[in-house]
Amino acid sequence: MLRKVLLVFLTMCSAVALLFIASKNAVGDHVISLEEPVAFRISVIMTIVLFLPPLILSFFNHPLINIINVVYQSFIVLTFIGLMPIGFMIQNGMTTTLFSFIGMTLSVFSIWSIYKYRSPRT
Incomplete structure (x- = not known):
């Protein structure tokens, strides 16, 4: 459980x-x-709020909750994959591409850890 929560975090x-x-x-x-701190703060808060469902679902080990968590995190993986080509289109975009690759890798490992550490009931 700790591994799942840590990877989502x-x-x-x-x-x-x-x-x-x-x-x-x-x-x-x-x-x-x-330069617009209010809009930036709202974006950070929205990102954190969007990550709360998989973070909370990572505490549970029921098969249905794990499936919901995997589906939610697969959308996160697709978002990070979509950001990779954008990094090539902007100036100094290699750091954007690098962090999108890191986020995608962490999210894929999180999905993999959900499948690997299933409860013995299933």
Whole structure:
């Protein structure tokens, strides 16, 4: 259980770090930037709130809850995969690509740990 919670928490931390990197390298008027602290704070809070369901579901070991957790985290994996090509399109985007790869890897390992450490009832 601790491994599942830790992997989801690390994925959340990488998503917040990715927000910091993206806001530092803001290229236009309609993107998130550190010069608008209220909008940036709202984005960080929304990211944390979106990671709360898999974080809470990681505490439980029921098969149905694990399936819901895997489906939710698969959307997170798809989001990180979608951010990888964007990193190639912006200036200084290699850090964006690197952090999206780290977030995707952590999320895939989190899904794998849910399957590996199933309860003996199943």
